[in-house]
Amino acid sequence: MQSDPAHAPLSRRRVIGLSAGALLAAGCTGGAKREGRGNDISGKPESTEPVKTHAIVPDGALGANFNEDPTYVDKAVLDDLGTSWVRGFTMLDHVKQGTAPERLRAVESLLSMHGQGFGTILALKFQFRRKDRTLPVPGSREMRAELAAVDRVLDAVLDKVDILTLGNEPFLETRPQERRTKLNPFYQTVAKHVIGYRDEHYPEGCRTRLHMGALNHLDDPAMLSDATGEWIDFVNRTPQLDGLDMHPHVTSAGAAQKYLDYVLPRLDGSKTFLVTEFSLVNHYQRQMPKPLAAPFVTAYGKELGLGRDTRVWQFLEAVAQRPLTSEQWRDFLRMSPWFEDHKHFMRDQVTAYRETGRLAAATYGVVQGRASLRDITENTKPWMLNSLYVPRTVRHQRGTPLPRTYTVFDDFTALQRAQDRLPRS
Numbered sequence: 371m372q373s374d375p376a377h378a379p380l381s382r383r384r385v386i387g388l389s390a391g392a393l394l395a396a397g398c399t400g401g402a403k404r405e406g407r408g409n410d411i412s413g414k415p416e417s418t419e420p421v422k423t424h425a426i427v428p429d430g431a432l433g434a435n436f437n438e439d440p441t442y443v444d445k446a447v448l449d450d451l452g453t454s455w456v457r458g459f460t461m462l463d464h465v466k467q468g469t470a471p472e473r474l475r476a477v478e479s480l481l482s483m484h485g486q487g488f489g490t491i492l493a494l495k496f497q498f499r500r501k502d503r504t505l506p507v508p509g510s511r512e513m514r515a516e517l518a519a520v521d522r523v524l525d526a527v528l529d530k531v532d533i534l535t536l537g538n539e540p541f542l543e544t545r546p547q548e549r550r551t552k553l554n555p556f557y558q559t560v561a562k563h564v565i566g567y568r569d570e571h572y573p574e575g576c577r578t579r580l581h582m583g584a585l586n587h588l589d590d591p592a593m594l595s596d597a598t599g600e601w602i603d604f605v606n607r608t609p610q611l612d613g614l615d616m617h618p619h620v621t622s623a624g625a626a627q628k629y630l631d632y633v634l635p636r637l638d639g640s641k642t643f644l645v646t647e648f649s650l651v652n653h654y655q656r657q658m659p660k661p662l663a664a665p666f667v668t669a670y671g672k673e674l675g676l677g678r679d680t681r682v683w684q685f686l687e688a689v690a691q692r693p694l695t696s697e698q699w700r701d702f703l704r705m706s707p708w709f710e711d712h713k714h715f716m717r718d719q720v721t722a723y724r725e726t727g728r729l730a731a732a733t734y735g736v737v738q739g740r741a742s743l744r745d746i747t748e749n750t751k752p753w754m755l756n757s758l759y760v761p762r763t764v765r766h767q768r769g770t771p772l773p774r775t776y777t778v779f780d781d782f783t784a785l786q787r788a789q790d791r792l793p794r795s
Contacts, residue, residue: 456488471523501545517563
């Protein structure tokens with residue numbers, strides 16, 4: 371798909387068409403919100419004092435995702451992108467170990483962004499992938515410990531974050547042998563507990579809306595089972611849930627389409643979906659063992675010490691230690707067909723998600739994380755290629771604007787302008 375994002379025909383999902391209870395009654399107090407791109411609330415409050423307000427309902431919003439590392443992510447960066455939405459996740463293990471939720475960097479950053487008028491999305495991440503970890507059984511002492519940690523997070527963020535996703539990537543963060551048997555009972559228990567907590571503490575309504583956390587690898591038939599079907603069925607039969615999240619990290623646009631093909635026919639029409647992570651990182655990973663593009667080696671071989679047999683992963687490993695100039699980084703991407711031929715992936719995916727009429731919000735990786743440049747090998751997933759801002763692979767002066775990924779940054783801001791021109795509900 372190569373449509374112009376500024377003129378793409380978008381099918382809008384109106385707030386009026388939401389199921390009963392989707393727009394929560396006014397009654398909970400919270401900081402006044404400015405208009406968010408893709409929101410169904412317009413007008414900027416004159417006062418920043420706490421006000422009685424409806425929950426914000428994003429409709430095709432495009433935001434910035436920092437995962438658990440909000441380094442560099444501040445109001446100036448988000449304003450530069452033109453976005454009013456930001457997303458991160460927090461590890462429940464840290465809370466269980468005694469860290470106050472509001473002191474975790476992702477939570478602290480999102481609460482700060484909320485105070486500055488941004489729409490905020492927080493994912494609760496449970497980690498049961500290790501061999502020595504097992505999903506707790508509902509009613510067990512271990513389950514009670516998990517729910518106690520959840521309560522501490524809820525106490526810190528409810529009515530402050532706009533969307534809470536229950537689970538980050540549950541099917542990847544659970545051991546394969548437990549996905550079909552223990553995964554759904556655990557996460558359904560968490561969801562029912564969060565719903566009960568919200569109802570008890572905010573009986574008149576709460577700003578925070580709930581989605582089930584993200585489905586992965588829906589393009590892989592081996593990952594599809596009765597368990598993934600049950601995940602969607604639970605969302606359908608639970609009216610307090612607005613919908614679910616998806617994370618299409620894929621090899622192609624065709625693989626990304628399989629997520630929509632699987633979820634939308636199964637997801638009740640009153641429900642929406644999030645796409646809080648998406649990328650071509652699996653496609654980029656396939657390039658890591660390959661030689662650098664010959665035109666780039668010809669142009670920069672002497673300057674950067676490159677040879678015809680220099681591999682992409684070797685080059686990125688060197689760049690992690692010695693960042694490039696903006697021109698060198700741009701030319702590396704521009705001269706690499708595996709990037710250049712797919713440079714509008716983000717734009718085309720957001721357009722496709724919006725055209726379903728059921729996208730609540732999508733968020734894209736905003737800034738390269740420090741961890742993405744560690745231990746680079748030929749098998750590494752090169753997350754550093756996905757970000758809108760690239761301060762870890764491009765040299766820049768402190769206090770100057772962060773360097774950007776060419777084409778992707780421009781597509782992101784164009785998508786914001788396209789959404790801003792749409793009529794509000």
